[in-house]
Amino acid sequence: MAPVADAPLANMTALKENLALLATSKKELELVRSQAEKPGPGQALVHVRATGICGSDVHFWKHAGLGPWKIDSCVGLGHESGGVVIAVGEGVDNVKVGDKVAIEPGVPCFKPTCNFCLKGKYNLCPTVDFYSVPPRDGTLRRYHVHPAGWLHKVPESMSFEEIALLEPLSVTLQATLQAEIKLGQPVLITGAGPIGVVQLLCAKAAGATPIVITDVVADRLAFAKKLVPEVHTYQIDTAKTPLECAQEIIALFTTACGFAPGTGSDVMPAVTMECTGVQSSVHTAAFATEPTGLVFVIGVGANYQEIPFMHLSTNEITLKFLFRYRDTWPRAIRLVAGGMIDVKQLVTHRFPLEKARDAMFHAADRSVPSCKTIIFDDA
Known part of the structure; x- marks a missing residue:
């Protein structure tokens, strides 16, 4: 597919329905359907091929919040994701259509008035957009629009499960x-x-x-x-x-x-x-x-x-x-791609995106031996 900025809107409507898993303020899970969004300037549209379930996803669902973050209505879950770029907006030159990418979910403000961003401690940015933390929806969906600067290209040799596990x-x-x-x-x-x-x-x-x-x-x-x-x-x-x-x-x-x-x-x-x-x-x-x-x-x-x-x-x-991470993704990619750390062995269970709710129930069930549950979406 050509970049959306140069392509007719018809190409967007030809995509499958966009499935996404949401947690609600009533402590319920909803698998919702919508159309893929068109990426704007500086953004890329990613077909998310694999997402790992984190304990925080379960906590947001079970408690309608985590620490200072509360769900007012609903929030999309998921922040351990990787996939393929299928469209880019204007001004994007760090990734292109067809690139395998890891999604770094924490996007700081990088304003000149933010001391944490200026000091390189962007994980502590007080206005960081962390996808899956209210009010920002997460990446557990088929198609996800993300700031292109926070997508990391990975070698073709890496599997989508490996890419998803770069976050933990x-x-x-x-x-x-x-x-x-x-x-x-x-x-x-x-x-x-x-x-x-x-x-x-x-x-x-x-x-x-x-x-x-x-x-x-x-x-x-x-x-x-x-x-x-x-x-x-x-x-x-x-x-x-x-x-x-x-x-x-x-x-x-x-x-x-x-x-x-x-x-x-x-x-x-x-x-x-x-x-x-x-x-x-x-x-x-x-x-x-x-x-x-x-x-x-x-x-x-x-x-x-x-x-x-x-x-x-x-x-x-x-x-x-410790609070999250900063400047770790390129190093993590090298460790996995170079065979220094094998994250594939962490995966114990796999569910298709259509059964994302089942996957979340499974991950929350402490009576079932499990390490990392992956939700996948085939091309």
């Missing part, structure tokens, strides 16, 4: 870079959900060793072990205190390094990547991390939580947080 990889890649994980560094990962296992892949690629990953669910730990056989797993017993769990985790690190626990040679993680946002897990992370170490919180949790303040203080443990 960008989260953990940003965390790995900010945490400065180093070769031979002991690293603890709390939480073996989708973000936890992507963080595991990043920690392994960064050269961390030994790595211990925790979770309350045995199936999740088994999946993590399948992905990275050398990882050590620890199943959290909720009947134990965070301190007791931390002591057993330290013993596991020590044993993994070839020492006997309690003999003066204990090994503690220098960095803990907290991927749950659950208060008790943050406490376990704090008690397990070595003095002067780092607890890096990636998970999203309750608005207000208690922390073991004096333990963190008297051990000079740094508590740091």
Whole structure:
């Protein structure tokens, strides 16, 4: 198809109906049908071929909001997407029709009055348009119009599922870079959900060793072990205190390094990547991390939580947080295309776009072992 700017409108109407999955303020899901939009200046129309379901999508649906963002009426879900450019608007020269692209969903203002954008910390832009966060509709749809400058071309060799998974990889890649994980560094990962296992892949690629990953669910730990056989797993017993769990985790690190626990040679993680946002897990992370170490919180949790303040203080443990990502997409593309990180193995379930509601129900069902659910749309 020729670029829309030079093509008759008839070409647009020849497209299939545009399906999109919405969450409503009544905590319902709606699969709506419409016509594809025409891209304006600086925009491109993408046929979205694959979208991953994120925990935030489920949260927006189940709670009609997330943190400070509330659904007033409805909002389109989805922000882990990739596809093919099928039309471009005026002035677009970074992508062309036929290009495979990843969609970076956070589009900042880049106004000269925005200090965060000027400093390069565009993920903190207070007026960022993040697609799937109200009021901006998401990318879980057949055809999506997006600012062309926030589309990243990818090699033809990459699958659409790999392209979709660049978004969660960008989260953990940003965390790995900010945490400065180093070769031979002991690293603890709390939480073996989708973000936890992507963080595991990043920690392994960064050269961390030994790595211990925790979770309350045995199936999740088994999946993590399948992905990275050398990882050590620890199943959290909720009947134990965070301190007791931390002591057993330290013993596991020590044993993994070839020492006997309690003999003066204990090994503690220098960095803990907290991927749950659950208060008790943050406490376990704090008690397990070595003095002067780092607890890096990636998970999203309750608005207000208690922390073991004096333990963190008297051990000079740094508590740091992450909000999305910036400048990660080209690096993430190189890591996947170059075979350094294999995200394909994260996909456990696939649904066609027409069954997007079923896919969301599946992703929300904690009784079914699952890591990453992909919604696809064939050409």
